Amino acid sequence: MKNPFKFGSVVDDDFFTDRKHELSYICGIMDSENHLILISPRRYGKSSLVLKSMKQIGRPYIMLNLQSITDANDFATRILKAVFKIYPKEKLKHLIANFHFVPTVTSDLQTGNIEVSFNPSTNGNVMLEDAIMLLEKVSSANKKLIVILDEFQEINNIGKGLDKKLRAIMQLQKNINYIFLGSQESMMEQIFEKKKSAFYHFGQMMRLNKIPQVDFEEYLSKRLSTLKNIEYKELVSEIIKITKCHPYYTQQLAFQIWDLAYREGITKNLIDESISRILLLHDFDYERIWINFNNTDKKILQMVCSDENPLSNRQLPTSTTFSALKRLMHNGYIIKDEKYEIEDPFFRRWIINYNGQ
Ligand SMILES: Nc1ncnc2c1ncn2[C@@H]1O[C@H](COP(=O)(O)OP(=O)(O)OP(=O)(O)O)[C@@H](O)[C@H]1O
Ligand SMILES: [Mg+2]
Structure with a gap:
C-alpha cells in the first residue's frame, strides 16, 4: 500500500480535499474581466488551489514565482520561456522580432527545451515591458491567457519602481486575467489595498483559510481507516487538535502516523512517537533557527507556546513586544488566528521541550 x-x-x-467554494469563486473571476489576488500564510494551499482551478478552466496559463527571479532581465527571460512552452514557436519568433532588444532563442533538439537569452547589457526594464506586452499579443479573446504571479510581494525587490511600470501596461490589457499570489500578508496588503500603491484595488482580493474541520476529518478518516486494527476516530481528532487544520502540517503528521503504523504496527503511543520522529528530523533546523532569535523574540515565542498573550504580559514594554510580534509574524514564525500561535505546531513542541517548559 x-x-x-x-x-x-x-x-x-x-x-486534494475540499476548496469547492474557492474553486468556483476563482473560476467565476477568471470567467470575467477581473483579476484575482489570493493571500494566505505559507503552505495553506495557494499553488495547489490555483493549479487545480487551471485544470478546470482549461485555458492556457503561465505561472512564475517572483521569489526566484533576480532582476528585470531574468523576469523577461522567464516570461518568454513560459510563453514558448504553450504557444507555437513560429508565431512567437515573428512577434519577438519587433522587440526593442531581440532575444536569442535556441531549442534543444533532444529535450525540446527552449532557451531564451537577452544580451545582459541591454535595458532590463525595456525587455520586461516588451515581454509583458507580448502576453496580450499571444492571447486571444475567446481563449484568454491566465498569468499567475506567485510571491508577488517581491515585485519591488526585483527592480525599483517595477510595480508602476507593470501596472501601466497591465491595466490596458484586455485578453489576460492575472492572478497574484502572496504569503507575506502585510506586504500584499500594502500593494493592493494602500491608496497610493500602483496596484491599488487592481483585482478581487481572496484570503485562503485553513481547510474546514469536517472536510479534513473525513479526508483523514477515509485514509487512516485503511490501516488494520486502527481506532481511527480518536486518532483523527488528536491530529486535528495538534495541527488545527493547517493543510501542510495535518498532512505531514498523518503521513508520519500512517507510515509508522503501517511499518511497525499500531502502538499506544503512536501519535507521540510520530511527533518525536518529526522533531528528530527537524532538530538541527529548529536549533539553528532558535539560536538566531534575539532574547525578546525567544521570550515572546515562549509566551505564545504557553498560550499566553504576549501583549498582556508586562515583563516587556508594550512597544517592544508589539514590534517583536510584528517581526515574528512577518517572518512567518507566528500567525494570528483567534489568538497568537506558533505557525509550526512541531516547532512549538520543540520549543517547549528545548526550554523545559
Ligand atoms: N486542498 C488540499 N487538500 C489537502 N491538502 C492540502 C490542500 N492544499 C494544500 N494541502 C497541503 O499543504 C501543502 C502545501 O500546499 P501548497 O504548496 O499548494 O501551498 P502554498 O500556499 O502554495 O505554499 P507556499 O506558501 O509554500 O507557496 C501540500 O503539500 C499539502 O500537503
Ligand atoms: Mg505556493
Missing part, C-alpha cells in the same frame, strides 16, 4: 498523504509540494486528485 502507498502512503495516502502528501505534504510539501502541490497536491491534486486523491491528495
Whole structure:
C-alpha cells in the first residue's frame, strides 16, 4: 500500500480535499474581466488551489514565482520561456522580432527545451515591458491567457519602481486575467489595498483559510481507516487538535502516523512517537533557527507556546513586544488566528521541550 498523504509540494486528485467554494469563486473571476489576488500564510494551499482551478478552466496559463527571479532581465527571460512552452514557436519568433532588444532563442533538439537569452547589457526594464506586452499579443479573446504571479510581494525587490511600470501596461490589457499570489500578508496588503500603491484595488482580493474541520476529518478518516486494527476516530481528532487544520502540517503528521503504523504496527503511543520522529528530523533546523532569535523574540515565542498573550504580559514594554510580534509574524514564525500561535505546531513542541517548559 502507498502512503495516502502528501505534504510539501502541490497536491491534486486523491491528495486534494475540499476548496469547492474557492474553486468556483476563482473560476467565476477568471470567467470575467477581473483579476484575482489570493493571500494566505505559507503552505495553506495557494499553488495547489490555483493549479487545480487551471485544470478546470482549461485555458492556457503561465505561472512564475517572483521569489526566484533576480532582476528585470531574468523576469523577461522567464516570461518568454513560459510563453514558448504553450504557444507555437513560429508565431512567437515573428512577434519577438519587433522587440526593442531581440532575444536569442535556441531549442534543444533532444529535450525540446527552449532557451531564451537577452544580451545582459541591454535595458532590463525595456525587455520586461516588451515581454509583458507580448502576453496580450499571444492571447486571444475567446481563449484568454491566465498569468499567475506567485510571491508577488517581491515585485519591488526585483527592480525599483517595477510595480508602476507593470501596472501601466497591465491595466490596458484586455485578453489576460492575472492572478497574484502572496504569503507575506502585510506586504500584499500594502500593494493592493494602500491608496497610493500602483496596484491599488487592481483585482478581487481572496484570503485562503485553513481547510474546514469536517472536510479534513473525513479526508483523514477515509485514509487512516485503511490501516488494520486502527481506532481511527480518536486518532483523527488528536491530529486535528495538534495541527488545527493547517493543510501542510495535518498532512505531514498523518503521513508520519500512517507510515509508522503501517511499518511497525499500531502502538499506544503512536501519535507521540510520530511527533518525536518529526522533531528528530527537524532538530538541527529548529536549533539553528532558535539560536538566531534575539532574547525578546525567544521570550515572546515562549509566551505564545504557553498560550499566553504576549501583549498582556508586562515583563516587556508594550512597544517592544508589539514590534517583536510584528517581526515574528512577518517572518512567518507566528500567525494570528483567534489568538497568537506558533505557525509550526512541531516547532512549538520543540520549543517547549528545548526550554523545559
Ligand atoms: N486542498 C488540499 N487538500 C489537502 N491538502 C492540502 C490542500 N492544499 C494544500 N494541502 C497541503 O499543504 C501543502 C502545501 O500546499 P501548497 O504548496 O499548494 O501551498 P502554498 O500556499 O502554495 O505554499 P507556499 O506558501 O509554500 O507557496 C501540500 O503539500 C499539502 O500537503
Ligand atoms: Mg505556493
